[in-house]
Amino acid sequence: MTDFSATRAKFHIPDGIIYLDGNSLGPLPIAAKARAAKVIEEEWGGELIKGWNTAGWMVQPRKVGDRIARLIGAPEGSVVMGDTLSIKVYQALASALEMRPDRRVIVSDNGNFPTDLYMAQGLIASLGRGHELKVVDPEAVEAAIDESVAALMITEVDYRTGRKHDMAKLIAKAHAVGALVIWDLAHSAGAIPVDLKGAGADFAVGCTYKYLNGGPGAPAFIYVAAEHADAARPALSGWMGHEAPFAFDQDYRPGNGIERMRVGTPPIIALAVLDAALDAWEGVDMADVRRKSIELSELFIREVEARCPDLVLASPRDSAVRGSQVSFRHPQGYAVMQALIAPGLIGDFRAPDALRFGFTPLYIGEEEVLGAVSIMEDVLSKRSWDKPEYHRRGLVT
């Protein structure tokens, strides 16, 4: 049984803040501070270039990948870290399209995070071979899978509403017609149990700065199923994915398995911070996280609907098809969120009208949920969001 009071002690949450935005940027794991100092002062400062060997920098992308693998149902040696989620989407999709050379359709849905769609559009334009990105409603994905489809590219949990796809069902349908499936786990890894191998996923990618608490812009991960790992051609064929990076050959030869999905020199300081963040997951069972996340989410929905009648639930009511966030709509959503942040409740806003709140049992409990709803009730009942300063737009909300 996971001890959530123990995990909670591992995070720094500023006094007076209720942080329901771990689905956007996880808070600081206390261990990250000392680990950053160590990698900077002892390893970089003390070992200098030797750190690539003596401090294990060169193998860090695989070692950290293995720690994440455990959380997403992936075998050891099937996940590697690096770059950003956008780049990893591109790698997975480029490989998948080449593995289905006679097909031209990529199916995605309009609940996918835009960067996935953008990267696909960029790849299609580069290839110039008439691929089509078919973006359908989330409910229409299953019906859109037919024998024209090369790849299904889906974010499991919708960044706006928390709606969750049925991974196993979509994979089964896709495989039945010979299509490959790429999963974006940005809102899944560390949020809900994922069983990539059991479900038969072909590729998966994700970021680590949300539920995995790796820090702003932390490195992304990519998973490739064992049966594809030695067959997929890396479109982004960088030296770290070469079979022998330090032979300095002139011709690219892909490394073994997942190694070939490495590209450039790994971001060592960021990987060290992420590695420290992952310490908080030791001894944590994803089934416990899921159970607690549902409890907190249900409590939140119940209380908000009872006490804040101006908010309309935007997330699925059925927790079985919902990730670890809950969204409510409000026509003045941006201003409402600013007004909630002022007294210390941090969630976020996604255009056009969604207020998002993430439930992250590692450091959030019932007390925070009830505290959050009190602030919401107060702000909405007093219409305190209706002030000019809350309507001004910043870059990020």
Next chain:
Amino acid sequence: MTDFSATRAKFHIPDGIIYLDGNSLGPLPIAAKARAAKVIEEEWGGELIKGWNTAGWMVQPRKVGDRIARLIGAPEGSVVMGDTLSIKVYQALASALEMRPDRRVIVSDNGNFPTDLYMAQGLIASLGRGHELKVVDPEAVEAAIDESVAALMITEVDYRTGRKHDMAKLIAKAHAVGALVIWDLAHSAGAIPVDLKGAGADFAVGCTYKYLNGGPGAPAFIYVAAEHADAARPALSGWMGHEAPFAFDQDYRPGNGIERMRVGTPPIIALAVLDAALDAWEGVDMADVRRKSIELSELFIREVEARCPDLVLASPRDSAVRGSQVSFRHPQGYAVMQALIAPGLIGDFRAPDALRFGFTPLYIGEEEVLGAVSIMEDVLSKRSWDKPEYHRRGLVT
């Protein structure tokens, strides 16, 4: 006049170490420690998601880019940070090839760093349109430029020998036949004066963990000439390069100018460390750096040739065509480097037989050069490299 005793005080070099490997990984700038603590504890820990606005994270890739621009003769607003050099090479080359749709040849040379060649090979295979990567000897580059060439992709300073290309001359030749030019400045930025705008470069890329001391795996940069910046289509079209990232549109629209070369969420901790490292360049004149680097290199060559007859100069003797490193050949180069490192002289080895030594006036002076040669003379005259432990290979040397 640059005060090199002042810059030297800004770096941490471990006691007993002579560090002539800043051309591979720059040493720790002392300011990076406090800056890392600040971005982690105050910004991430204290501001949480708000840091994207309040701590300026969102604009950091441009702000840091502008600081590097000054060192490479690029105007403000023409350089942006992110990803790795490999990814930036891919972006530049993909854009360039699209700008010359009727041409099929990419010219590079066998002194280019392998990842540049690998990324080009990967791009060519993805495009499947019969592009040819013509890799010639460095001396043959100029003659290889003709009207079949879409893009010239060249690393200005050879990572093995320090041989330096004539940037202005190659650009003039390329432009005369309508070819575009991409410069890899990995061994130029912070090493030698570069005048991208004056020379008329079309694209340039570089890493920041060598002469710019940004730390292991620090973010890369890309430069796009003003006349191309609004025309180049980003092949890696991520959300941070979108005209309005937070509108969450489904269709990609490239951002203005250099903004479109951003891809995914920026690596904030790494950018903060790099930003602190760049403080050491305030008040530094690249002409002074160049003059001092040549003085140190000439002293080194003179002393080594007088005192270490087993070493054969692999770098150009003429400092005008040499970057800021000096290489010597030795048939047992790997073992010799291990034997030099043991008593505290850190350079590095590049297959098959090159010993590399970087001269970085910000923190290296005559005393270190003379100390280095004493160690080299001792190790070579006593053949102390001829021990089994120095012949075992690690991952990185």
